[in-house]
Amino acid sequence: MSLPVRVGTLLVAFLAVVGGAIFVVIHFLLAGPPVIDFTAGGSGPGKQVNIVLQEDPQNTVSTKPDWVSYFIQDPKTKQWVHTTLFKVPAGATINVTVLGYDGCTPARNQFFGKVTGTIGGTETIDGKTVRAVDTWKTCSVGHTFSIPGIGLNVPMGSPTTIAENNALCTDSPCTSGPKATMKFSFHAPKTSGNYFWQCRIPCGGGFVTGFGGPMQTIGFMTGNMEVTS
């Protein structure tokens, strides 16, 4: 093999490796779900932000159709987006509405049935104000919405009857089917930063302790709240 051919081969191989590495970085490492922006209108204590989420028993819009997942409604288009990343203004009052389409799962730790970190220390589930939910007694909790960095933990209600639990929505994002509706408010931190959030109910079915799969994948049952000032 002549020298030019050998040099050319080496060059092509080198470029292929570099190209592959760039592809992996861009396609897998830097790629992620979109961030839904709720910062329009600025920040400050008087600012009110309304966020609407839904949690589904499956996820037919991804390559993991049997994974439970949260969705966020884009405030501009009103379309449901398969993501768990959102951005809020610092110091604002965040009003959250969650449509709970998923069925119930008992908590591993009943303590997470306690509502903490919300304004008033309460939430409403289908219009009823609650401070704590017994996830074992009633089996009426599907997930939680928890931001440990600000002490927020809110149990998410679920359809409470046998018939409803056997007739859950099957297409994501859900637009029909039995559901529970939760409402609560909390204050965003006054300084900018990133605050991860997670579900504390072991809903990663088929994974060790129910906390694998969707529970540890951003875009499904855990995500990030970015606070900007």
Place this chain on the structure above:
Amino acid sequence: MAAESQPAGAGPGRPAGPSHGMRIFVLWLVVSVAADLLIGLVLGPHLPPGTMSSAAHDEQDAILWMALASAPVVAFVLIYFGYALVVWRHREGDDEDGPALHGHARIQTAWIAGTSVIVLALAVFGTVELIDSHGAGAGEGPAPIWKPPGHVSLASWTPGSPVVVQVIAQQWRFTYRYPQFGGFETYQLVLPENQWVQFDVTSLDVIHSFWAYQLGVKADANPNVNNVAYTKPTQLGRFTVRCAELCGLWHGAMFNYGSVVAPARFQSWAAATKSFMADVTSFLPAYATTYDPTVIPAFRSGPVMKKLGLTSAGGGYYPPQDPVQP
């Protein structure tokens, strides 16, 4: 170390040279004394993890003594190395072989004896430290060998007896249960000053590790295991709690801050928290050293649970084929 120690010294047919051994000894003595003075007087008070508790203080002392003891050893190695580089280096035009190396019974014996004494002394020192500091802040398992003084009652707490705090780890948050105050559970870790604390550490899912850094406490949190660790906070203030066992996506965010307060303030905090948490405390299982989320007692289960056939929390513990995941 069985080598002849005077490669350039006096020998048959050689002129008498400098006493390398004495030079090295003097250098070593000066550097060692200086290093130990620096370590003891300057660095010592700042050694981790500080002096916020009895365990932390003992750990700092142990690290200090280890540093004082090891500094002369390190100094000897470095000085010998440097001396050899400078004095015994190859010189231009000198192609003569070095002197032959022979065994030296006294040096060999001294080396073996010296290292044996060091190892045995460290073993004795370590054991004494474990006893003196009641386990030195490490998890001793469910049946601790070294316990602090005082009777532990789970029914109530009185100043002077150990406070029991159950550390419950779960992905990705530590929660704390106080059985002597009605068994409430909370995110806050508050401890009384100058009182022994008994940490009962367990997990509800995977393996975590409870690491209260400034308290000098580090105990693995294993599912279905009660790992007991002791300490006595001796300073008011805040300390950091981190998970020290890689436990999943948000392991790095599994931390919180605890605080040491005066006993009277601790009691008022406990009373207020007990009241605030009363609603969820009524849902909690009875206090136990471990919990099995795979079993929900039938009497705790409501009609929907029964009709759905649910008898456990989701997930379960590690399956027999662990660590294989679906």
